[in-house]
Amino acid sequence: MNKLVFPLILLIAVILVVSIIYILATTKHREKMAMIEKGLESSPFEKRKYYLDTLRFGMMAMGVGLGFGLAFTIDLAFFWDLRQTEAIYPACIITLGGFSLVLFYKLFHKD
Numbered sequence: 001m002n003k004l005v006f007p008l009i010l011l012i013a014v015i016l017v018v019s020i021i022y023i024l025a026t027t028k029h030r031e032k033m034a035m036i037e038k039g040l041e042s043s044p045f046e047k048r049k050y051y052l053d054t055l056r057f058g059m060m061a062m063g064v065g066l067g068f069g070l071a072f073t074i075d076l077a078f079f080w081d082l083r084q085t086e087a088i089y090p091a092c093i094i095t096l097g098g099f100s101l102v103l104f105y106k107l108f109h110k111d
Helices: 002-038 051-078 088-108
Strands: none
Touching: 051 088
């Protein structure tokens, strides 16, 4: 019985993901065709520039990496004899990740 549970869950998960992707693709296609039939612009469906999204993700990843490095350094430098420093890691990661997103907003927000 236990040998069947994991493959069954995996099969259901794959079917679920494929069906969601199919539904999203067909819905987008139907909406696009309806707009073309009505003679409306299809500009919302044109590809937009993703360079700022990529930059935002990169800054967030760098902030998380710096947060992890800072937490590791604090853990080794100040708490070498105490091993109950689990709160340092998420605090530094979330703080520096959030700081990187605020920095991105300040640098690239158009007023």
